[in-house]
Amino acid sequence: MIYPFDDVMSEDKNNEIYNFLLHETQYSYGERDRPNLEPVGMVVELDGTDLAKYLGEIAKSKFDQLNGLELQRSYVNLFQPNDRPYFHQDGEVFTCLFYITPQYDIDEGGETQFIVNNMIQGLPSRPARLVIFDGMLWHRATSYRSHPRLTAAVKFEKKK
Numbered sequence: 001m002i003y004p005f006d007d008v009m010s011e012d013k014n015n016e017i018y019n020f021l022l023h024e025t026q027y028s029y030g031e032r033d034r035p036n037l038e039p040v041g042m043v044v045e046l047d048g049t050d051l052a053k054y055l056g057e058i059a060k061s062k063f064d065q066l067n068g069l070e071l072q073r074s075y076v077n078l079f080q081p082n083d084r085p086y087f088h089q090d091g092e093v094f095t096c097l098f099y100i101t102p103q104y105d106i107d108e109g110g111e112t113q114f115i116v117n118n119m120i121q122g123l124p125s126r127p128a129r130l131v132i133f134d135g136m137l138w139h140r141a142t143s144y145r146s147h148p149r150l151t152a153a154v155k156f157e158k159k160k
Contacts, residue, residue, distance in 0.1 A: 002114060002137070004123060005062045005130045008098070014128040017051065018100045021076055021150055030077070033088035033140070040085045041141075046074040046152065056154050059096040063132045066094060069156040076100075076152045079143040087115065090135030093155040097132075099125040100150040110144040112151075125149065 009017075027042035046052040052074035060066045072093055079085065097112060104110075104126050111122035112131065115138040122142075123131055133139070135155065143149055 001133065002116075002121075002123065003063060003132045005132070006126060007128050008058050008062065008130045009128050011102070011128065014100060015102050017152075018102050018150060020051075021078075021100060021152070022148065025076070027076075027078055033086035037086050041077050041079040041083050043078070044076050046076060046154075049074075051152070052154060055096070055098055055152055056156075058098075059130060059132060059154055059156075062130060063094070063096075066096075066132075066156050069094070069159065072155045072157040074152070074154040076150060077141060079141055079149045081143055081146055081148075083143040085141045085143075087113075087138045087140045089138055090155060092158045093135035094158065095133055095135045095139075096130060096154045096156070098152040098154075099127060099129045099131075100152055101125065101144070101148070102127045103147070108144040108146065109142045110149045111142055112139055113142060114139045125151070 030041035110125040
């Protein structure tokens with residue numbers, strides 16, 4: 001299942017996070033979505049930061065199934081126009097994606113695409129939106145046409 005939540009933080013807070021992540025953060029070349037594929041985009045780890053804790057608490061407040069689960073990883077993906085991420089799975093986690101980019105236009109793209117019942121479904125990347133989903137669900141980001149796309153991800157390990 002895919003669980004979207006809108007307006008999970010104020011516009012001012014979203015913009016503050018965006019400006020920090022875009023202008024004051026050092027990124028490294030991206031990650032491989034699957035073995036044997038080229039890395040895509042850029043990434044910065046958030047583990048142990050106040051921002052990771054803040055985002056984790058928001059996710060827990062919106063989705064009870066996260067309570068009692070351990071935060072496995074937190075990071076930010078930055079995709080430039082024309083970056084082309086691949087479909088991938090995140091593993092046995094609940095993935096929580098925060099859409100941070102403050103502007104939104106359907107014609108810009110930037111949605112997260114999911115494969116559900118052999119069909120591709122897209123979730124628009126509206127500012128201050130959170131989406132929570134099973135990390136075993138095949139998904140990928142899409143880049144915006146003309147500006148960077150920032151998403152923060154926090155992943156909670158499922159109980160075994």
